[in-house]
Amino acid sequence: MSYLSHFLEFFSLETLDVRLFPPADAARKQNIIKKASPVSRWKTTEFKFYLGVFAVVVPLMWYTAMTASNEHNPNYPRFAHLLSDGWMFGRKVDNSDQQYRFFRNNIPLLFGLVILHSILRRVVTPLLRIPKRSYFDFGFGVIFLFAIHGVNSFRISIHLTVNYLIGKYVKSPKVALWATWAYGLSTLFINHHFRTVPFGIDIIDHGFKGIVERWDVFYNITLLRMLSFNLDFLEKKREGENLLKPVTGGSHELKDLSAKGQKGEKPKEVLKFVDLDDRQRLKAPLPLSEYNVVNYLAYITYTPLFIAGPIITFNDYLYQSNYQQVSSVKDYRRTFIYFLRFLFCVFVMEFLLHFMYVVAVSKTKAWHGDTPFQISMIGLFNLNIIWLKLLIPWRLFRFWSLLDGIDPPENMIRCMDNNYSALQFWRAWHRSYNKWIIRYIYVPLGGGGKYRIVNSLFVFSFVAIWHDIELRLLMWGWLVVLFLMPEIIAIAIFKRFEGNWWYRYLSGIGAVGNIWMMMIANLFGFCLGQDGTVALLKEMFNTYNGIQFTILASGCLFVASQVMFELREAEMRKGINVKC
Template structure:
């Protein structure tokens, strides 16, 4: 057995340099070709603006990134003022949960009035009605039906009626349509709906009595063992009944740092940190977190100045390119999206940490370090995944109905993002690819490796399955966020053409190598623990 184990270790050590060499060549080819494509097609691409790097245009074709980047200076000044006011009032008046909720409520209301103007009344009205219904129905058997019906109704109506016109309430109110603020309220309200559901169920479960075993959790939780408090404890532990007040509820819904784009956190986790600010991040940790964010921003600036991936996608020029170039653009767009969301989410999370509230980290892993659908989803919008597990997946039956649950959950996720067919296509394609993965995982769990040959065989099969999964992930995300469902047939035709077959084989081999490298990263982490 020792000899077998030694042979396996020797094999891993022998293959690792080859895998790294392949990866280095792959990225050298990708970078070289990306630079060439960006240079050759720069005059035909939409959304390129003069950049701050000499002789380079900047790809600002993505509206979300362009708006966030353009508003960074004013956002930083505003949140800096908020931090000074909140910290000063907490220290001067020795405020606890209720007092701090009032401070943050006033700060956040001022923020809301700037963002949404007169439309703030829509946010407050729907939120107030939800609070009233939760209090009325919390001890009835119709509570879950009421809360989900109410939430989905407004989720759909807000988009269908595009945030409503004040003329619906009479012609004498129509002048308020001229004061709708600088940001569409119905976009931000998708996050408010998640918080309304969280408050409702956290309050409902508090009334029922929590069955969470804190002692058992503390025995195996690495974070809790270190003396810190993990997010699951904050989420599962019900706060005192007086914390489920209208003031703290409203503060939670519109809490300024997390209002626009999250990360998403449960009501229990938020309310408990109003009383006792987070202690998991010391000042030096927050400073380091901020420095890492600045370095990530610099990486994004270099990427958008030299690689015009998103401009290719929105300009439609990728349809004129070879199969190899289409792969490069598609791969680049997904990496751009990952870095964009990382910067947005971590910026707002940074300010929340400064204020004393720790939200879950989105994007805990690099997009290029996920080889199955489950880990990809958990490592993308991680805080949303925690919300879905707590408020949808477990109540729907959890792992006992997993194959059925994923269709319900991903359909909701698509509708929550927007009412578009391409998002529903993304959701259903993801589920279609997810089902075989679940089946294979259940088979793999029953498979017992008894010797080195068996372990090597299992590792190779797993790497092959990982390559297939990464390919499926690329297709699903490109359909959902770039080419739409109408582009599926074109994509298939391009890669199944005789010129596309070598690219398809090379792509599969690359993902196989990437999966093997991820295995080595996992092995290194296990050794370090």
Template sequence: LNFAWSRLANRMPFTVYYGVAWAFHIAVLFSNDIYKGYRFAWISPSLQWLDDMGMGIMRWHVLFNMSTLRMLGFLYDVWESATGKTDQLRADQEAKHAENCADCAETKTPCYRLRTCIPRPRAEYSLAHYLAFITYIPLYIGGPLTSFNAYVSHLHTPQRAFDGRKCAVYGARIVMLYLTLVGLLHVNHLSTLRKDDGAFDRMTVPDKMLYGILFLAFLWLKFNLIWKFFRLVAIFDGVEAPEDMNRCFSNTTTVADFWRDWHASFNQWIVRYMYVPMGGNRAKAATIVPIFVFIAVWHDIELHLLWWAGIMCVAFVPELVVGTWFSKKCRWMRDRPYYRHVRALGCALSTLSLVIANLFGYGTGMSSAKGVEGLAGSAVMGLWTLVFLFSSSNIGLQERAVRSEAEMRRKVQCGLVKSQ
């Protein structure tokens, strides 16, 4: 049905074409959750034996959530290729990357972003390519997400960014992540505490705060391990998916930066296939609520995830307002020696909001409410928590500065920027 709908891309307004597709796929997500999959016996009692074979190791309708993103992305890519402006779009994007992209300059091949932005020839949006993209084994279960345009581009021009040495180093990082995760779970039984509804309420205030930070570290290690492993498998196959977990969870300056670095491939998907079609920067404030609600529903249709989405919106809107005001009114502060410390304080507050949001969404769920109230009532613990997060944020900002300098050196070496 999704592929058949894509054939109508140039026969109706974009809002109808894409809006109907979104409504259909969200309805399917709710249907999958309500029925927990579907039974062959509903079609005919004679097919009952297929249901009796078992559901396998993983439920298919959970994995289908990833396929939903790929199908929606495919529809947008098809529409973009049908606009008749592909040549101009290709020329603009290639010129932009030729001037600024160190990845393109180093490998002499298009980077992921360029591969995604350039539409493919209409003939390549075929059923064979579509099915191969939807069911691509290395990235099928957990990602990272890649676009249809980039996937087909890699079929013609495999990635060159990773040679044997870089793959070995990347593999060693994955092994270290695994060992660190095992070590953390060996001494901190985070998953067990998560399943005990009353455990969080029985903790002392310092324990609650430590649990929140450690649980965020656990999520970072777990997803980092999964995404990097499957990404490496895809790299061996010539497909370079976006890098998820670009930074440590504690090295974040804003909530927006956190999500841009955490599930980076999903963030790029949200920007291209949801944020831009909804108006982009012209409607930034209006897109926050639908985006975070969709992220929550997409993960799982649970009340605690809707609470998570609400907390993220509450944290994001003031950050957006303050950030806009600060960039206009306080430009003079950037040259002051204390500017880094002002940013670090903002980082600490952002990290604190992320800890609380993830306790609701992925930690102890709704049982976190009383525990969070207890944290709010402890001024001493709140102060020490901010001191700790402020200190770690200063370290993170310094690391960001080092990365920025390294990226500038790359551009100088590639001839994109003149050395000073």
């Protein structure tokens, strides 16, 4: 295998998650392959030109972002105070993002915790003869919860208790369902306004507050697990009390007692409780007895995924924990390659923070006198840093979980810049959260049917509120839905022309519009804010240089879209279609 092949394999989708493999079903795989163009376009004159554009424009983008945000820019004194001493080539580092700074400064502590947890799992389990993995998770998780949040874990425990009582003891499944959602959403507002309200009990108000005093920062992820437990449990109850019990003498087979034969006969059906794929695990046929308080708390406080996920549903977690580990966690070569990709992303992030101070520029709005190209690169690389600051912790925590024998979904399967569709972008960004949204909100509301836009509005309103109780983010959520509509309408009108030679170029034009809209929505919501976004738009459309930049940038985005199309075609020729 050539060095290029090794390089491409290292960065391939398949090294991230076995869920991204071609389908095991040969017929499904062939159907995907048939949809792809049979011949690669990489060696055509058209794509040689595109790669030439990449060779010129991408370095220029990096250079422009650096000159717009480093010490040679006239605005440097406005944001220099946010920089600190770095370790690369004697340069300063932009460690001004509070969220990533917390993670970056605590990486040694996190790696120590990974080692400690892994050793204890392997020593304590056989020593104490712990019969189920979830029992260890329960014990370690409760201790970890107190260590990280101290007496504030009492506040979390109130929410956990109320949620559990609603799911288990409200007799009407419909009432329990509505109560679960109502209480879950209300906790976001309660925490926002009353997270520091004193109880009047000295030990709680003034006791040890843990490593992270802001207990509500991690609560949003905890809420998803709370909801997942209740919703999975209520789904089982709706399916006829789930009359499935373990077969005597076999922990991996379940006898379906509802499939009764004639009098005196054994039940007709025995369900094999092994080798369920990721979709089947969402509805794993767990006995109702498994939905107990110990498994609930083990799942909620599962340490590798407690802080930030990725999200795994209760059914999936318990299946992997107590019934059948999936094969991917036993492939240590895959896990090691995954760890190397994590390290690669860390070093890319460190390079950006040492050579592009775009976060500090954004915080101080220090873009006075910059060209539209410079402002757009400040925004674009800000978005890349946001992507990386989420990807890096998620990959560390997923690596930890893989080491521990649980395989959650990969959260980021595409580079942020490798997106041209708003619809597909949300399938790749925070993928485990997207899967959670689809399972518990989008599909129950009706999915992509008659009320697709209304359902999307509900989804992104929840996403915005879940991220933060802030009007700006709620407006961002609605703006995203607004920007989805042109793509949905265009697909409905032009999909029938897919077989025509010009369809790829028309799609490229649509992709350019999509990319601009996605960038503007996310720059407004997460990077430049209203002032910066308005300044960028004014420069783009009110000045000669701005209009010239907009035209050239749109041309470059068209080239990028064609390359992205071909990357996905290459995946489909291997039988892979991740629909994003």
